[in-house]
Amino acid sequence: MSAAAPPRVLYVTDLAYEAKGRRYCDEDILFSSRLRRDFTVATCHPADAARLMGAFDGVVVRNSGPVIHYRERYDAFRERALADGVRVYNPLNGRGDMAGKQYLVELSAAGLPVIPTVDRAEDLGRLPDADEYVVKPKDGADSIGMRFVPREGLAGLTGLGDSLVQPRIPFLYEVSFYFVDHDFQYALHAPDPERRWELVPYEARAVDLDFAAKFIDWNTLDHGIQRVDACRAPDGELLLVELEDLNPYLSLGLLDETTRDAFIARTVVSLRELLSS
CATH class of the missing domain: 3.40.50 (Rossmann fold)
Structure with missing residues (x-):
């Protein structure tokens, strides 16, 4: 046979x-x-x-x-x-970037550890004081449409429509946590904020994984690849930058062979389970 x-x-x-x-x-x-x-x-x-x-x-x-x-x-x-x-x-019921960036407003309002985010002019007063603020489209990616507004220009932001506003945080570095289904796989970070695409392996601590898992658990995906992007604030706290659940770039070329093989093998298991469901 x-x-x-x-x-x-x-x-x-x-x-x-x-x-x-x-x-x-x-x-x-x-x-x-x-x-x-x-x-x-x-x-x-x-x-x-x-x-x-x-x-x-x-x-x-x-x-x-x-x-x-x-x-x-x-x-x-x-x-x-x-x-x-x-x-x-990934399945199409994700609540992260797959559905636009409205989730950042919702998570911020709920008090979760995200960069403070609002999408209405009347809520701008809820943002912490900063030298600059970031205005970005809800359906943007790769910094498309993003612009910076000085503190004195914040009051002039009206009719935000489909845009978000966040304080521009002088973070120490960015770090990304990669998951398949709900299982952590590896982490990478950019030590230099000015060279954010130059990533190196990051040894995630238990407290880091607890942070990332909050957002994986919040999302509704039983299967799929997700990337939790965060920044390390000046006070040492991790803050969510975005939850990428549509087509996250994985930086597979930066991984050692063992980590890369384990990630792909875990993805094969996940994909088989989805196709047989």
Whole structure:
């Protein structure tokens, strides 16, 4: 008797997307080639996913670039995938960046350890005093549309619409925690705030993992890859910058072989569980 055919996976990525200091295509060439050991994999651009996904057992969304660049096609993909019951990895019920950055306002209002965030002019007084403030679109990514406003310009911010406002914090460094499902995998950090794409391994302490796990638990994803981005405030406290649950860049090329292999193996288990659910 012949063995069952491996599950068919549509791997969604934009191999031509350019990001500062990073080559997304290298990561996806590596990751998709490793997935081919366990799945039948075809690669496509995010703009083509909606019309191709029906021929596959599931869709893996990886380095597909900021949704803001192809909003209509992404919305069509989501609508059709949800209507047809397509298994998407990550699942489309995430509450983090997948749904826009409104969650930062909600988490801030709830008193969780996030950078203080508001989205209404009448709430600007709730923000702590700072020399500068950051205004960013709720559906932005990779600093697209972000601008800085001095303290004296804060009162002039009216009609924020789909934008967020945060104090610009003089953080010590940024650190990212990477999870598959609810299991921590590894952490990387940028020691120099001015060179935030130059990442090195970070030895996460128990208190760091407790911090990151709060946001993983808050999210609704039973399966998937998530990245918790945080900054170390001057007082030593970690504050959430973003919860990336759509297509987090993984920096696999910076990992040692053992860590990288363990991460991919854990992802294979997670993806198999999703496809068989």
